[in-house]
Amino acid sequence: MPPSRTAALLILLASAAVLGLAPILVRLADTGPAAAGFWRFAFALPLLGLLVARPGQAAGEGGPGKPSPLMALAALFFVLDLSFWHYSIVFTSVANATVLTNLTPIVVTAAAWLMFRERPRALFLAALVLALAGAWTMSAGADGRQGSNPRLGDLFAAVTALWYAGYFLTVKALRGRVSAGRIMLWATALGAPLLLAVSLALGEPLAPASTGGWLACAGLGVVHVVGQGGVAWSLGRLPAALTAVTVLIQPVVAAGLGWLLFAETMTAVQLAGAAALLAGVVLAQWASLKKKGAEAEAAAPVP
Incomplete structure (x- = not known):
């Protein structure tokens, strides 16, 4: 495996694990769902500004630059993703919200096949099914109560998968010519006022009511930048498809932290689902490596 690819996989796994902190911090934020997203962006902006202004940047990548239409589209997708997902948890059961939101890899795999010609191998598709089955089992095995409007909540969760897939694919298209730091900076800067507007329009409590709430919001900013x-x-x-499957380890991390911090026990069914999900992630990475090896072998000159 090339060192650069190994580093990318390790960074992706670490980033997905960090993102597993997000639902825990949202619960501790002591504010409205969209407002928590706004503070996540607000606390992340100074860190992202320092990131893009650091010395040693490649030529043409120093400073924030200017936002492009695709960056604005990424911001819109991310704002919709956070807003719909947070409210789906309020309206329906946590189990349903998690299962339907985890349809994202299916959308990304299909779209990447069409847009970027990233045709998946049969082994990768099997890994995708295994990972999604594990995510579904983790959620279905939980004792979640129905919310105030289950049908609307289920619809919000399903649509969330589309918004996050749109964000994934937009960033994928940008990464061919723009640094990750610059994309994150402008997607966050453009998205923050939108989340603020959503929070105010819905009449949410905007400011956290406790010091712990403020610390949780600051933590969300760090999770946003790092994760x-x-x-x-x-x-x-x-x-893009491999990345979308790998980030499915987030529910495993979140469930483990919920057990440690909030005494939320996991059933035997949930543990089996977590094992299947992680196995799917490993299998997806192996399938992707086999595809790269086959392509390299096919491209090698004939002696």
């Missing part, structure tokens, strides 16, 4: 930034960086070096 989502790492995913954006990896999209410039790995196939």
